Amino acid sequence: MNISGVVSRLGVSVMVLLWLLLMVPILFLASVPTSIAVQGVLALVTVGLLLVVKPFVHVCLPIRFGMLAVASFFTLRYWLWRLTETLPSPEEPLSFAAAIILFGAETFTVGLFFLTALVTADPTDPEPPARVRVKDVPSVDILVPSYNEADELLAVTLAAAKQINYPHDKVTVVLCDDGGTDQRCNHSDPAIATESKARRARLQKLCSDLGVVYVTRARNESAKAGNLNSALQNLSGELFLVLDADHVPSRDFLIRTVGYFVENPRLFLVQTPHFFINRDPIERNIGLPETCPSENEMFYTTIHRGLDRLGGAFFCGSAALLRRRAVDEVGGISGETITEDAETALDIHARGWESKYLDQAMIGGLQPETFASFIQQRGRWATGMIQMLILKNPIFRSGLSITQRLCYLNSMSFWLFPLIRMIFLISPLFYMFFGLEIFVVSSKEVLVYILPYLLIGFLVQSALFSKVRWPQISEVYEIAQTPYLLRAIIGTVLRPRAAQFKVTVKEEELDHAFLSPIYLPLLGLTLLMLLGLIAGGYRWIAFPGDRTVVQLVGAWNLYNFLLTSLALRAVFERPRRLLKPRTGVSVPASLHLISGGEGSYPLDATILSAGAKSLILRVDGDTRGPDGKDRLNEAREGGAVEVHAILTNEPDLAAALPATIASVRSGVEGVTVNLAIASKDMIAASRLAAFLTFGDSARWTFFRKVHSRGRGLFSGLVFVFSKGILSLPTTVYDFLNEPARRKAELETATHVPSNELANVVSAPVQPGQKPNEPSPEAEKYFGVGS
Template sequence: MKISKKRKLLYIVSVVLVTIYLIWRIFFTIPWQTNIFVLIFALLLVGNEIISNATAFLLLILRISSTGKLQAKTSIPKFMPHQIVPEVDVIIVTHNEELALLQKTINAATFLKYPDKSKVHVVIADDGNRPAVRELAEAYGVQYIGMTNNTEAKSGNINHALKQLHSPLFVIFDADMIPFSTFLEHSVPFFTKNIDDLANDEDQVKPLGFLQTPQSFYHVDIFQHNLFSGKSISNEQDFFSRDINVLNGANDGAIFTGSNAIFLRQAVDEAGGFPTDTLTEDFELGAKINIAGYASISTILPESAGTTPLDVKGVIKQRVRWGRGVMQSTRNLHIFTNPNISFMNRVILINSYLYWWSFARRLVYIAAPVLYALFKVQVVNANFWLLLVLWAPGYFLLHYALSISPNHIRTEFWGEVQETFFAPYLFIPIILETLGIKAKKFKVTIKNAEASIIDRIYVLPHLMLWIITLFAIVKFNYGKWGSEIMMGSIITFWLLLHFANLTFSIFVALNRTNYRNSERFARKTTGKIYIDNGETARAIEIDDLSESGILFHFASSKNGMAVDQDFSGILYYENQPIEISGSIIRILIENKVTLYGATMSASPETANRHLQLIYDGTNKLLPSEQDGWITPFDTLQINLQIRGGQWRQKINLWRQQVRRLLHLS
């Protein structure tokens, strides 16, 4: 995708303005004459400003350097008639996941499309050596590689499996990441094309080491779920997977994110296999492959979908492990001094490293205006008007430049909310890992853990910061009028911004119950419903379905059914029948179309096809972009209305219980 000259100019002007501001901040605003503690915090603040803006500059550099490359790097090639399609090992890595979850991934792997299916070898790598998993593999006719006494976590499991496999390409899937049927058709051609390109111009073409497809999820994450924004905010991980990593790949340095990737076996062997001395073997392996002289790319469209934890505790533990792992891996790789790392690859790795420091920076940013508002601790020694002139244009222009990404995945505001939410829990682990205090033990994130009342304890840091910030806003502005309010407007701006971020963080940390047992997917297919003991067949069109339910309408508006009416029928997946039976549980009308919701189950003989119909493709009921019409104010209003109503119900219920007890006494 080509960046217009106007946008390039915007990037350059914003960088210049911010650079001028930073030079002024460094040389003219640090309170050198104050006490040592204030000076240390002032230096921390300006240092964080430099690093924060540097990461923004790095992102703009990636966008500019990717101009003209994205289309060529991400356009899916086709298999050429003269090429022999290579053998591929599809490795599904499992540790202790539930069999029902693993079954969906194995089932989908058997439906992978490929010009020669005999060259696709599905392998289950199980370091638990569980008999039940072996039986599941046998039931699906796929290879099982068990392992006992694994002391090297996921890397040890994969390395053990690779010793017994020999295909030139292999794919890695986590147990919960369900591949789409097009995965191999949309990934292997990148390698066959690369082989042709190398044959034609070996000096100008890098060999392709691996291809990463985006991490995608078929249900909402904690931000979407807990903020009642499952229709308006894209998944928190989309920004990296479908934007940042695609830019990395345009510069031959896509980062391996642990699953949904296909590798050239030779590249992995040259990199020394999967590393075992880090919590993020994926990040480190990808970098080692790049350092070995191989390119890595990331595609734009997802080719698989999986689960993400919905409990706050699980999400935080997952991010702590990722953050610690990246600190370990960047230290192992010597990203700042290693002469074998190319310039753009170093930019990408440093950008990844600095990201994990954004959470500590966020706490410093929250503290700075609070210290001034409550205690008159001045960490920026500046005239108001000079600060306004030098800071505001660059700040707002840079934020605008960062927000006009072509894909509209995330706004800067929601990025700050996410940083604020994770900040209290990540800054200490990152500091400890940087100091060499390691957490070596690998723990698989439990993706289907239920949120509990105990998770509410995670709201305490945000709640304390929220109360302090609110008090600071009131104290700082109380009794001020006219020009006094104007002169304090920058402090008030930062306090209000952090107050908003903390408010949303509290809503996220409070959690809410997930009542759905299985996810609904928007799937457009056809079928038939049989009623009257199978004597009458009526054509239907599917609107959405899940593992236990279906929403459909009749092809003819003349047909209809009643609640509690039983039926049998047939659905179709790629013209293959799926036998179903069920019962109508609700009837609704949308856009003048009568929709029928029903419980449903598939026959044992067609159950695998039913699973494939559900999970083959992204869940289009979830947003892939930010809804520009829904503002943060709208989201805040929605949360206050819904949560306020829930709290009123709980209070009324509590009152009724108290009255009942008083009446009994």
């Protein structure tokens, strides 16, 4: 019998019981009618109480429960007031319809508030698993599904998977290649067939050199779910680890997770966070500081720990260890929707299996580099979750506990935010453009109901998430996605089985600035908010008797405009680099310069960055030889070099690595040398990069827990609103300057060295490309069509 599981379930039952007991007095007090004066006192007391307890919610569970209870009380009072006193008369059908739409969106957010409060009330902090004797550890298959990723990206991931600390006879690393299937190798399009055959041959050799198993299948069916299921048919590991092609694991992944499965025979999943070594395009393009926590940290640091407490931690597609027997019990990885990960977890949870979330990042992955690919990825997530909500609604799914139903409902319904956000954005315009009365309210009621309600919401968000999400940043992210994901949501609701899985491109190289080709919807939304402000100014002048309402609705519209104008910066792609790269290292090495058979000249150096195709080193000391000549310049003009990493704990990885000098740059910190690695030496470079850059998960812990900084409510609001105001002139300038920038870029591109230019313009014509149309390679190089 699993004692810890019983204790955990008892703890969840007690927490749910406490919530139910708290709801009784909350419902009663929220429904008691009061005067405006009394409501004003309640608002002041509630806000003051939350301000006092806010600093202690993370260190004292009763205070956390009390804060959520107080906020719940005021939220219910607000909702009941909106329902009973603020809706216009049905005798005005247009106004009433607009008001009902807005009230429906508010009702949804109130329901989501209570679900989120339940989930985040008591996040888990799991203890490390018990040690397991080496002879008793279960066998593990490491699956790396791939479709169109570059060879060097796969090489680093596979090399890292081979370096994981675990008995070698108990682990098998498998590349599941969906880009080299029989279907693609025999494609009717000769170009696709040729490339697929070449890819299969290259990856087979890569796997052979790394000691990895290569598998593919006959047909590309059921996307990632089908790829994994096909690979699992020929594997027999008791557990299997799923890693996306760009998710490079640290060496301690299995030793930190396997023990949980030994402790609990009913455990089917240990999910870990996804940490990314690059910034997503929204935070990069709008210019968020590097100390601002990444967008996914709120989910992985707080929300998923809360889901774990309620038994609802789910599979997130990668960086997760699963029990093979549980997956087999439901017929393999589920594929009815395009979010095979959460769907699989839902199916297995319904069979009574348990899951666990471990808040220890042990992979370094890649986020989409461009706004367009970011939107494509989020559109797939939103589509899949809405598919599950419709096709596999957890509320009616047998086998799930009450808390699990609520967890899945919370996770799925979140992705309705494009619809809710759009309602909140356009509702003020119903009045500004058409004079529709969307709610009936006096200025005093605004002060005692609406403003305290908003402030309490901000305070609760800040108390729960200030360390992992700055105030209003989530709103900016949602607005940036809303005009794009809204179409995907509506399409999925109308045709839930019609969605198709599209692989997100991760390894794009953003080496120049350009305007995203999908900028129009977000620009249109921003201009709509601006027209609302202009209409408000007209109403202020034309209808003096309505100025109180114009002030209220205009302030709301101004708030929407500032957030939307800041979100619009996301469409201006900017290749900004991290000041402190998350993949930066500092490893002593020796750089041997070999020039024309004259001998080898060793230089003391420090490795700053390592990859499958390049190394960056800082040369320490004098680069001149005994004759006074600069050996780096000599080597750069044609001589070869060798890098000897000084690794006392991994001498096998310290063998000489041949390279050529791509560039040399002198700076304040010394001479920096960029080395290019030949394709034939990619395996050795990948092993070195996997060990140096991704081997230690403490690196990711530093960036998640130490490098990121929380921000208080007031300073966070000032930051966002000031940034929204200050971004306006830049945005207008960038739009006006875009034609000139494109022209200058094309003119500059004509001076590319002849050998590079030839490689671009002589690229073969692609399928569907007209003979005189620029190839995709030329578009990427010259910025054509950006």
